[in-house]
Amino acid sequence: MTKAMTGAKMVVQALIDQGVEVVFGYPGGAVLPIYDEIFQQNSITHVLVRHEQGAVHAAEGYARSTGKPGVALVTSGPGATNAVTGLTDALLDSIPLIVLTGQVPTFMIGSDAFQEADTVGITRPCTKHNWLVKETDQLAATLHEAFHVATSGRPGPVLIDIPKDVQFATGTYTQAKQVETHYNPQVKGDMDAITELAKAMETAKRPVFYTGGGVINSGPAASQLLRELVAATGFPITSTLMGLGCYPASGDNWLGMLGMHGLYEANMAMHDCDLMINIGARFDDRITGRLDAFSPGSKKAHIDIDASSINKVIHVDIPILGDVAHVLEDLLNVWKARGRKTDKEGLSNWWDQINEWRNVKCLDYKQDSKIIKPQYALQRLEELTKKHDRYITTEVGQHQMWAAQYLGFEDPNRWMTSGGLGTMGYGFPASIGVQMAHPDALVINVAGEASWLMNMQELGTAMQYKLPVKQFILNNERLGMVRQWQQLLHGERYSSSWSESLPDFVKLAEAFGAKGIQCHDPDTLDDAIMEMITYDGPVLFDCLVEKHENCFPMIPSGKAHNEMLLGDDSTEGAIQGAGEALV
Amino acid sequence: MSALKIKKGATSHSAYNLRPNYSDTVERHTLAVLVENEPGVLARVIGLFSGRGYNIDSLTVAEVDHLGHRSRITIVTSGTPQIIEQIKAQLGRIVDVHKVNDLTVEGPSVERELALFKVAGKGENRIEAVRLADIFRANVVDSTLESFVFEITGTPEKIDAFAELMQPLGLQEIARTGVAALSRGAV
Secondary structure, three states, X not given: OOEEEEHHHHHHHHHHHOOOOEEEEXXXXXXXXXXXXXXXXXXXXXXXXXXXXXXXXXXXXXXXHHOOXXXXXEOOOHXXXXXXXXXXXXXXXXXXXXXXXXXXXXXXXXXXXOOOOOHHHHHHHHOOEEEXXXXXXXXXXXXXXXXXXXXXXXXXXXXXXXXXXXHHOEXXXXXXXXXXXXXXXXXOOXXXXXXXXXXXHHHOOOEEEEEOXXXXXXXXXXXXXXXXXXXXXXXXXXXXXXXXXXXXXXXOOEXXXXXXXXXXXXXXXXXXXXXXXXXXXXXXXXXXXXXXXXXXXXXXXXXXOOHHHOOOOOOXXXXXXXXXXHHHHHHHHHHHHOOOOOOHHHHHHHHHHHHHHHOOOOXXXXXXXXXXXXXXXXXXXXXXXXXXXXXXXXXXXXXXXXXXXXXXXXXXXXXXXXXXXXXXXXHHHHHHHHHHHOOXXXXXXXXXXXXXXXXXXXXXXXXXXXXXXXXXXXXXXXXXXXXXXXXXXXXXXXXXXXXXXOOOHHHHHHHHOOEEEEEOOHHHHHHHHHHHHHOOOOEEEEEEEOOOOOOOOEOOOOOOOOOOEOOHHHOOOOOOHHHHHOO | OHHHHOOOOOOOOOHHHOOOOOOOOOEEEEEEEEEEOOOOHHHHHHHHHHXXXXXXXXXXXXXXXXXXXXXXXXXXXXXXXXXXXXXXXXXXXXXXXXXXXXOOOOOOEEEXXXXXXXXXXXXXXXXXXXXXXXXXXXXXXXXXXXXXXXXXEEOHHHHHHXXXXXXXXXXXXXXXXXXXXXXXXXX
């Protein structure tokens, strides 16, 4: 069935046909026809953000917490350029997004028209794919294709640039099922390679599962299969920042997060293992540390849907190209059919070793009765919120690492953080996107005061849509991670890492009509957190914490997994030579 | 996707060969990339090379199937085997890319390049230029009393050699198409 309609109407129709419920956006001249159509319908809720970057991060939060693609709608020129950070963030963390941008009319393209930018040119390297649609007849098919590309294979952000005359003109609407696509990434893994891995699992004495965001992107079935595999084999499991929640933090085999600020036991297990099974992670530099000293004695298997992730930085022995859920299902079947074998004695010795590492208690810190330690604040937040239907977003920096260390995630899609790009300002708009998707859930953005200020304007959005997002700000009046690096690496010269002239966060909240809470006393912290949780509306929680706390454990730049710093005492001369140039 | 789908055994660099380690030797590879003939597809390919710091030694592109809406990009690149594998994988994940073939490792192939040479000169030099052109099977496609434009087809090495010989004989300008390449045999 084909129908004639305007391009603007097609946009709304395609979104409805694709099951979109929420669009985050900001209007402007070049998207007015689409906004006019949005005005005349009730199927899709439009959330008016306060800055286009906020729209894209909110769409990311929506996508990460639901597993569905997030949608953002912005105007041409500055609207599109403001979306670039969010697009790059989504590309690096493989988040499916559909970003629609208005464009000047086709006959004005290239004339330096008002609010014209070469949007597809600017966003080509920061999208999975993008399109400039010059004919209304092509628009519907392109929109449907965009959803397919964003969500198939390794997910990612896509952008469709729609000139204003294309929105006004009438064309034929193409149904989603009529669209043919050649983009169909392979999801089934090679059975020979899977069997190879099953064999390796049977004889491994020191195996470890190293999981990542790919497990979460693969969908709930992948997490279920992973849990089954871990339970059946008894192997230890660690995860990257992006993969937290795919295996429950309360699970027996859980080692905690690995990487630069990962747990001692996780990193030591990675270093000393004899079989590393990478499931949907990408050997990121925050994970590997010094490459030539990365897990020197292990056989490495890598399950990834993206061929370019395999052998990119670390050479692996058993590459398996495919979707995590598909591969894990086959792997479980093969391993079971071969007799469910593992090296029981080897595993038992391995667990003894791991438990010794656990006894180091790498997350211990010096408690203080007068000042709130950031770690303590998060421990209390965890204790008081873990029973809730809870979603956590974060900004970027020390607080983000502490949140990853001290909060426990039992399920996938509950943890939204900017991993690859490390975007300060991500967490607040993301929390808005999450709350839109889960209106009754407890949504908390763990933030630092500096990150939070980067997109503070979205407090207006939270108020307008009555989104009770909780902004839990660990306020140390510092750019904490920058300060930490300056202490360790730049002779304690704290160049521009103080947050000077900070606002009064309580008054700031009140200026928007939100609730502000300030707390500086460990004794009243619990009551203050409870007040935040029970308040029906957005809360700005200004938690004044120790100003000079460093984030440990830490693998210094240019060091290996077994050269971790565990506390302030061990930092003297920790980063020298080539490591100084690394980030 | 294509990079790992290369016929088994056809390449010494397939990820499925479970090779122990890649060497550090820089190799020159000719890649044939079949793409959807969409606006921006060339920019995507070039952007990939510049953005990730890969080399382009030569690049040619033209539509090869009008009805099927396909263009063929032939890229000559160089890098260590690991980088070459990475380039193929990165090309393979571009949505508009249908197929990536590494002609250097997938079997024998032919490579040709066309070049135009403008050579100006008089007397002995002029005669010598024509004589060499004849040896290289170059055609004269434009002629004045003081100049020739030669058209020559061959491997890049042959064209390099011709350029070297023309240099002292009054070489003015060269235009080269870049490499076009096909695998030998029926398929």
